[in-house]
Amino acid sequence: MPEPKLRDLIARAQSGDEDALLQVINRFRPLIKKYGHGIPDDEAALILRMAEAIKRYRPHTTWGVDELRRAGRDRPRRNKR
Numbered sequence: 001m002p003e004p005k006l007r008d009l010i011a012r013a014q015s016g017d018e019d020a021l022l023q024v025i026n027r028f029r030p031l032i033k034k035y036g037h038g039i040p041d042d043e044a045a046l047i048l049r050m051a052e053a054i055k056r057y058r059p060h061t062t063w064g065v066d067e068l069r070r071a072g073r074d075r076p077r078r079n080k081r
Contacts, residue, residue: 032046
């Protein structure tokens with residue numbers, strides 16, 4: 001049986017299907033590990049952020065651009081020297 005499409009999993013996750021949410025997170029596990037740098041607390045923070053983003057996701061909108069802007073605003077700024 002083929003894997004469900006990501007958009008279908010997201011729709012199910014938005015309607016409260018925890019298994020679908022876990023499947024989405026597991027599909028992105030390599031990126032979570034990469035950007036979490038193997039630090040469990042950072043990986044957990046990325047998973048939480050992802051779960052929150054899934055709840056906000058709206059297809060056929062500027063959602064992705066909006067998420068990037070939100071992430072940029074929420075990210076701590078580094079001091080330029």
